[in-house]
Amino acid sequence: LVKPIGILLVEDNPGDADLTREALVSCKLYNLLDVVDDGEKAMAFLRRQGPYSTASRPDLILLDLNLPRKDGREVLAEVKTDEDLKRIPVVVLTSSQAESDILKSYNLHANCYVTKPMDLDQFFHVVRSIEDFWLSIVVLPPPGAQR
Amino acid sequence: VTTYKPSHRLGPRPDRVDAAGTASRAGELIVAATRGTTDSQLAAEPVPSAENKYQMLVESLAGVVYALDKSGRIQYASHGMLDILGYHPDEAIGRRLTEYLHPDDVPMALQSMQDQVEIGKSAHVELRALTKSGETRWVHLSSRLMLDAGQGPIIQGVLTDVTPLRQAEEALGASEHLVHAVVDTAPALIHIYDLEEQRYAYWNKGISLLLGYSPAKVKALGSEFLVPLIHPEDLSVIAEHQQRLLAASNGEVLSVEYRMRNVHGEWRLLRGSDSIFERTPEGRPTKTIGVAIDVTERQRAEDALREAAEDLKRSNSELEQFAYVASHDLQEPLRMVASYTQLLAQRYEGQLDDKAQTYIHYAVDGATRMQRLITDLLTYSRVTTGGRAPKQTDSYLVLGEALRNLSAAIDVSRAIVTNGDLPMVRADAIQLLQVFQNLIANAIKFRGKDSPRVHVSAREEGHDWLFSVKDNGIGIDPQHADRLFVIFQRLHTREEYPGTGVGLAVCKRIVERHGGRIWFESEPGKGSIFYFTLPR
Numbered sequence: 225l226v227k228p229i230g231i232l233l234v235e236d237n238p239g240d241a242d243l244t245r246e247a248l249v250s251c252k253l254y255n256l257l258d259v260v261d262d263g264e265k266a267m268a269f270l271r272r273q274g275p276y277s278t279a280s281r282p283d284l285i286l287l288d289l290n291l292p293r294k295d296g297r298e299v300l301a302e303v304k305t306d307e308d309l310k311r312i313p314v315v316v317l318t319s320s321q322a323e324s325d326i327l328k329s330y331n332l333h334a335n336c337y338v339t340k341p342m343d344l345d346q347f348f349h350v351v352r353s354i355e356d357f358w359l360s361i362v363v364l365p366p367p368g369a370q371r
Numbered sequence: 372v373t374t375y376k377p378s379h380r381l382g383p384r385p386d387r388v389d390a391a392g393t394a395s396r397a398g399e400l401i402v403a404a405t406r407g408t409t410d411s412q413l414a415a416e417p418v419p420s421a422e423n424k425y426q427m428l429v430e431s432l433a434g435v436v437y438a439l440d441k442s443g444r445i446q447y448a449s450h451g452m453l454d455i456l457g458y459h460p461d462e463a464i465g466r467r468l469t470e471y472l473h474p475d476d477v478p479m480a481l482q483s484m485q486d487q488v489e490i491g492k493s494a495h496v497e498l499r500a501l502t503k504s505g506e507t508r509w510v511h512l513s514s515r516l517m518l519d520a521g522q523g524p525i526i527q528g529v530l531t532d533v534t535p536l537r538q539a540e541e542a543l544g545a546s547e548h549l550v551h552a553v554v555d556t557a558p559a560l561i562h563i564y565d566l567e568e569q570r571y572a573y574w575n576k577g578i579s580l581l582l583g584y585s586p587a588k589v590k591a592l593g594s595e596f597l598v599p600l601i602h603p604e605d606l607s608v609i610a611e612h613q614q615r616l617l618a619a620s621n622g623e624v625l626s627v628e629y630r631m632r633n634v635h636g637e638w639r640l641l642r643g644s645d646s647i648f649e650r651t652p653e654g655r656p657t658k659t660i661g662v663a664i665d666v667t668e669r670q671r672a673e674d675a676l677r678e679a680a681e682d683l684k685r686s687n688s689e690l691e692q693f694a695y696v697a698s699h700d701l702q703e704p705l706r707m708v709a710s711y712t713q714l715l716a717q718r719y720e721g722q723l724d725d726k727a728q729t730y731i732h733y734a735v736d737g738a739t740r741m742q743r744l745i746t747d748l749l750t751y752s753r754v755t756t757g758g759r760a761p762k763q764t765d766s767y768l769v770l771g772e773a774l775r776n777l778s779a780a781i782d783v784s785r786a787i788v789t790n791g792d793l794p795m796v797r798a799d800a801i802q803l804l805q806v807f808q809n810l811i812a813n814a815i816k817f818r819g820k821d822s823p824r825v826h827v828s829a830r831e832e833g834h835d836w837l838f839s840v841k842d843n844g845i846g847i848d849p850q851h852a853d854r855l856f857v858i859f860q861r862l863h864t865r866e867e868y869p870g871t872g873v874g875l876a877v878c879k880r881i882v883e884r885h886g887g888r889i890w891f892e893s894e895p896g897k898g899s900i901f902y903f904t905l906p907r
Contacts, residue, residue, distance in 0.1 A: 239710075246714070321746070342709050342710075344714055
């Protein structure tokens with residue numbers, strides 16, 4: 225049995241979460257999508273705290289920037305400075321086209337920045353491309369590797 | 372009479388100098404008459420006899436020794452007459468002394484002589500004499516009445532040339548006058564402070580000009596008058612400043628700002644520049660001089676400017692905030708509308724009739740257009756907030772980049788874009804790119820029946836570079852000239868030509884931000900030329 229690919233989607237807009245889910249359902253890779261709707265929950269999930277004590281470490285994080293409580297930039301900064309979490313690829317997936325957001329995200333070591341397209345087919349295409357690229361094309365460090 | 376070895380000279384170097392001095396009543400030296408003689412001259416002259424010695428002395432004086440009879444006629448004049456007035460003594464014998472004086476000064480000379488004859492006092496007058504060549508010389512006449520048994524009273528005197536002294540005095544008077552005039556006209560408070568007596572030794576009229584205090588009020592304030600007028604909070608600043616001033620070197624000027632109360636009770640901000648005015652021979656400062664000007668208005672203007680700059684910064688950051696909202700928060704709901712209507716159409720394909728499909732199309736199209744409008748509006752607002760500082764830019768390279776960006780549209784329309792020589796300009800390259808791109812894209816979009824031909828060129832015109840983008844498109848009715856560059860103004864329906872009506876408004880904003888102008892010339896049906904200028 226193949227171990228499913230774990231994806232953590234941090235997204236506060238349920239509409240967008242559903243669209244992403246729709247895109248991934250018809251995906252060729254067997255994946256397991258977890259969705260949290262704010263930054264605090266995202267950090268708790270990654271650190272297996274509270275209700276997420278049994279959560280598994282995701283292989284890819286899809287991160288929206290504007291989130292309630294703890295926003296995406298803070299999540300990004302925390303993940304990328306955490307010795308344990310920093311190797312997980314983070315794809316910023318957002319509506320924002322602001323130059324400042326793009327710059328800030330890369331400065332915080334986002335692995336890539338993607339603007340959500342307006343057109344549905346393009347949106348599906350983009351989400352699938354992300355998954356395909358990060359989970360079947362690139363080589364990632366082995367899960368248990370340290371430093 | 373003392374004989375000196377000459378130390379400096381004006382004429383040929385004499386070996387011997389005879390000098391005679393005459394003193395004024397006040398005891399100061401008025402003139403020193405000197406005469407130089409070379410040894411060869413001495414050798415040529417016979418050794419003087421004792422009787423001739425006084426005669427020689429008189430003749431060698433730089434002044435004129437003279438004797439007048441009671442009617443004022445010259446009985447005798449020494450050789451100096453030739454040197455000072457240009458007349459040979461022989462010419463002068465028998466003439467009145469007054470003939471050699473400036474007409475305006477004759478009455479004074481006559482009065483003096485009359486006084487001498489009547490009262491018998493000696494006279495010292497300074498008046499103007501006229502030389503043979505018509506020049507005016509200031510001369511000092513020092514004379515006294517002598518009673519000669521044979522000839523009655525005669526006046527003996529010495530006339531000396533005091534012109535250089537007079538000129539020096541006049542120059543001194545003029546510069547003193549100048550200093551006074553400057554000091555009392557300057558809109559500044561000028562003061563000299565006596566450190567030993569701890570009081571102001573001098574102040575100019577600035578105290579009334581700047582602060583409105585009358586001389587009487589100043590007097591009432593006492594010698595420390597400036598101190599009680601200083602704002603209590605600034606006294607420590609002044610004290611510190613004075614400490615620094617005491618340690619200042621000569622010529623060093625120290626500045627200080629402090630508030631003083633004017634006669635109306637208002638605080639005025641003064642900026643003082645102080646330095647050491649006087650020291651003891653050991654170098655200890657004894658007096659300081661200060662010049663203070665009123666900088667209240669300047670300070671107010673600076674404050675207003677700073678406030679305006681802060682306001683602008685605030686409003687700019689609000690605009691940035693708006694831009695962010697537009698680029699992010701407005702996009703998300705629009706995307707929801709567009710995506711879910713599309714999803715609806717896909718999931719329920721076959722269950723929806725044509726009408727439903729049309730409605731979905733309208734909804735998606737509306738959302739897409741709304742998104743375009745928002746991004747275009749954002750582009751427009753960013754011309755000023757997001758622009759970079761203009762720097763030297765090769766407009767030819769920028770055009771090349773614009774054409775690369777437009778390559779798809781150029782290929783599809785089979786457009787031919789040509790260009791003339793394009794200069795280096797001072798511009799924000801990204802914005803210049805936008806201008807070229809928008810103008811060329813329009814030239815292609817609004818093409819006529821023939822395949823589009825676009826020509827970009829530039830030429831110097833006065834202080835500007837004049838760029839032009841010429842096309843063979845449908846042209847523009849000149850009656851729409853006013854609306855053309857206004858944001859969201861369109862001359863065609865969306866069905867004819869898609870677009871939001873932002874492109875030319877962005878061009879105008881960019882060109883104007885660079886200090887240029889934009890306009891067009893067109894003949895409908897034949898084509899248009901868009902012009903814009905950039906300062907050279």
